[in-house]
Amino acid sequence: xxxxxxxxxxxxxxxxISFVHDVLFPYARQQLPCFVQQHWHEPAIRDVMALAKExxxxxxxxxxxxxxxxxxxxDQDKKVTALKTLQGLIWVEGYKNADFSGHLYKDAYDYxxxxxxxxxxxxxxxxGSVKAQQLLFGHSDFGDLTxxxxxxxxxTTGHKREQTAYQAIAKVMQQSPEHILFxxxxxxxxxxxxxxxxxxxxxxxxxxxxxxxxxSNHSSPHSSQHEVVSTFAEISV
Numbered sequence: 758x759x760x761x762x763x764x765x766x767x768x769x770x771x772x773x774i775s776f777v778h779d780v781l782f783p784y785a786r787q788q789l790p791c792f793v794q795q796h797w798h799e800p801a802i803r804d805v806m807a808l809a810k811e812x813x814x815x816x817x818x819x820x821x822x823x824x825x826x827x828x829x830x831x832d833q834d835k836k837v838t839a840l841k842t843l844q845g846l847i848w849v850e851g852y853k854n855a856d857f858s859g860h861l862y863k864d865a866y867d868y869x870x871x872x873x874x875x876x877x878x879x880x881x882x883x884x885g886s887v888k889a890q891q892l893l894f895g896h897s898d899f900g901d902l903t904x905x906x907x908x909x910x911x912x913t914t915g916h917k918r919e920q921t922a923y924q925a926i927a928k929v930m931q932q933s934p935e936h937i938l939f940x941x942x943x944x945x946x947x948x949x950x951x952x953x954x955x956x957x958x959x960x961x962x963x964x965x966x967x968x969x970x971x972x973s974n975h976s977s978p979h980s981s982q983h984e985v986v987s988t989f990a991e992i993s994v
Contacts (some may be wrong), residue, residue, distance in 0.1 A: 758956060760994045761936040762878035764910075764915075764926060767890065769942030771869070771962045776860040777885070784851055785844040786831050790824050792847050801846060808839035817826035843886055851897040859893035862962065866899045868989035873905045877994065880930060882910040882939070884917060918945045936992065947983045957983040958992055 768774045796802045810818050813826055818935060830840045851857055873879055881890050887909040894902045908930060915922025927934045934954030941947050947957040959981050986992055 758935055760877060760938045760956065762880060762907075762930055762932045762938070763872060763994070764880045764882050764930075764942040764950075764955070766867075766882040766939075766943070766946065766960075767881065767893065769962070770940050771865040772860050773862070773863060774892065774942070780857055780860070781844075781848060782831070784849045784857065786828065788826050788851070789827055789831075789843065792827045792850070793820065793824055793827075793843075797848075801911070802843075805839050805846070808842070809837075810945060812837055812839055812983050813960050841886070845886065845892075847902055848889065848892055852892050857898075858891065859895075859897040860882075861894075861897045861899055861902070862988070864988040864990050866897075868992070869902065869905055872994060878930070878932070879906050880908040880910065880926070882914075882917065882922075884912055887913075910945055917941075917943075920949050920951050920952045923950045923955055927953065927955070938992075940992070944981060944983065949981070959983040959985045960983060960987070962987050 765771055768777060768821045793802065809823050809826060810816055813823075815822065818826070820947050827840055827843060829835075830837050840860055852859070869879060881894075885893075889905055890909045891912070894906065908926075910922075910926055910929075914925050914929075923934065923939070927937060930937065935956065938956040938958060939947060940951040940958050940960060941950075942960045942962070944959060945960055984993065
């Protein structure tokens with residue numbers, strides 16, 4: 758079946774799965790106290806603090822209390838909107854200051870460029886926010902790659918393990934699902950995409966040296982119902 762468009766995941770697919778956990782999250786935690794103090798009076802920070810006060814149920818919470826709350830949320834891995842928003846603001850500054858760049862596998866870079874040049878539409882679907890996706894590709898190890906992509910999708914479109922998300926994405930892309938190839942390192946996501954009619958490919962590049970996975974969500978390639986590859990160079994388009 759002809760592939761007219763590619764929909765790709767990020768973590769474990771285009772990007773080392775450890776980048777977010779080993780680079781972005783620790784950076785945000787380290788910078789958070791000073792960042793809040795330095796930007797305290799800016800509207801964007803005031804809005805985030807209002808969200809945090811609401812989450813805490815403490816309308817009169819002061820700056821030290823709020824900073825402590827954010828650090829506790831990080832340590833407890835809480836999915837709090839105020840925290841995700843603040844982390845995003847800190848990462849913007851980090852990318853702009855070149856404190857780090859968005860990791861991208863060399864083969865992913867090479868083949869995304871190649872497919873784009875061949876007229877294949879490229880799109881992203883990640884659990885990270887659209888803003889975070891655009892920051893990573895906009896400040897990647899290989900420069901600004903955002904012009905390569907047509908659409909960015911996050912979980913506001915739907916859960917990555919639900920068929921309806923992929924149906925909605927195909928509608929936005931204005932492509933028949935059978936002409937869309939979805940790339941991911943998580944089999945349950947690929948199952949959902951396949952049930953929506955998409956072509957699928959399982960990336961197994963982040964295997965540990967002993968063959969085990971970084972995450973229990975990652976499936977054994979031997980049992981996969983999808984095409985299995987270890988690099989983008991092996992993907993049939």
